[in-house]
Amino acid sequence: MSDSNDLIAFIASMSGEGNLRVEENLGDGYVKLRVSEAERRQAKHDIQSVEDIVIEMLRNARDAGADRVYIATSKEEGVRTLLFLDNGSGVPMGMMERIFDARVTSKLETMKMDKWGVHGRGMALFSIKQNAQSAEVLTSGPGLGSVFRVIVDCSSLKERVDQSTWPQAEKNDEGVFVCTRGPHNIVRTACEFALEELRGCDVFLGTPTEIASTLYNQARRELDASSLLFMDDESGLPVISRLGFAADASDFIQIASTLGIEISERTAHRILAGSIAPLRSVSARLLRERTTPSERLMRQVDLERDRRGLKISKDDIASFSRAVEKDFNDLASRYYINLLGEPKVRVLKDKITVTFDLGKEE
Structure with a gap:
């Protein structure tokens, strides 16, 4: 990698830095683009609210190839905690801190334009880090998806007061569902993204407990028990499937903790017993669909398979x-x-x- 960086420096010296987009080759498909001081200062103003963080993280997961994103959110004493779990391409170990630097991106030639503007400039995570109390990758790996945690002091970065009201969805003149009415809160932000990416990326939004139940139930449907036989731990599984490895409440609590979800033993037992129902995706709830495409795929039933569970005291x-x-x-x-x-x-x-x-x- 040092040879490629030497080449970058040579080209910059001969042609002028203004003609060169890449400042540093970081490896694993990541590069650091050149950025001016003015752009660095502007980045702090790109995030004006907690809802801005949510949409940027959703776009980030989508661009990483995720077709499922889970948002676990909670607020205590004016501090908002957001967990984003996805099944995208994941982040290499050596990049888990550097991706929060300005202009670090894996999308050198694939910037995406959507209804929220240009994405892929390598500034979104940097902007979030600048405005949040903390932002970090909790766990990830190539091909395993990612878990991001963002903690925000709401006295420094505002959010909508009403965080419980859901919007309504209606078809516009082009026959496309859009959100109408309701505050522009976290729920609406997730719904607008889900409608924009309808049938391309499902979003699940809830409390940490609700997200844990959803992850567990989906993983148990998807994972083949025989595939777990020779696994020593859950780290080789995609992050959104790891709770399916839990054999008991103790396992469940430990695995959930690695995903940034802290739950009590009582709650773990309730999830394992099926007492806490999994969430439907926000688009399914908004459009009052019984299931989303990904949920229908997961619920295809093999009638010849014996699904009775083994219980031993x-x-x-x-x-x-x-x-x-x-x-x-x-x-x-x-x-x-x-x-x-x-x-x-x-x-x-x-x-x-x-x-x-x-x-x-x-």
Whole structure:
């Protein structure tokens, strides 16, 4: 990468910096475009409200190839917390901080024009960072989607007072659904984006608990239990599917925490028991559709598949763990290995897996 940056510097010295768009090649398909000080100052004024942050993050997810975006939002003592989870292309580990720098983008030749203007200049995340209390990538990876968390002090950056009223949707003169009536709050922002990207990108909006329930229920429908058999943890799964790896409330709480969602043990049990219903997408709710295209795909039923779940009590699992540990000791003595801790027993829908963490004798 240093060779390419040397070439950039040479071209700039020979032809003048004004003729060169790229300042630095960051690798992994990312570049840093040249930016003037005036553009840096203007960036702070590009975000005028919390709702502006929401639309920029939605556009960012869409441009990363996401067809599902989940927004978990909460507010406490004047501080708004926004979580954005998507199934887009993801962010490489080395870029998780740099993508918030000015003019850093992976869209050198693919800037997009939509109803909100030009997107892909590499300034949206920079502008958000400038105006928010904090903005960060919590977890991501190439091909795994991303989780962004943005925290905003609403005394510094305004938001609409009414954050509960939903807009109405009506067809305009061209026969296209648009939002009418209602405050321009976070809900309406999400709805306007969803209608603009109808059948291209579904948006789910709710509290952290509602989003957790939605992610879990969708993941359980989509994931094949056999694909989880040889996984040690959930990190290899797309971020929006990771809660489907949870075998119990303890797992659920731990995985949710890595996604920026903090829930109680009681809430985790309620989600696992199906007591908290998953959300419908904002477009489905707005248009009063029973399901969206992505939801219909997930709900296609294989009539030959047995979907009865396996349930085993904690006492029986503990007894089984002790029994297999005893049998394992016979094997360990012959191959000079030690068992590190108790065997881990996972009960899935149609199988039981036992994991032995090993240590070799010196």
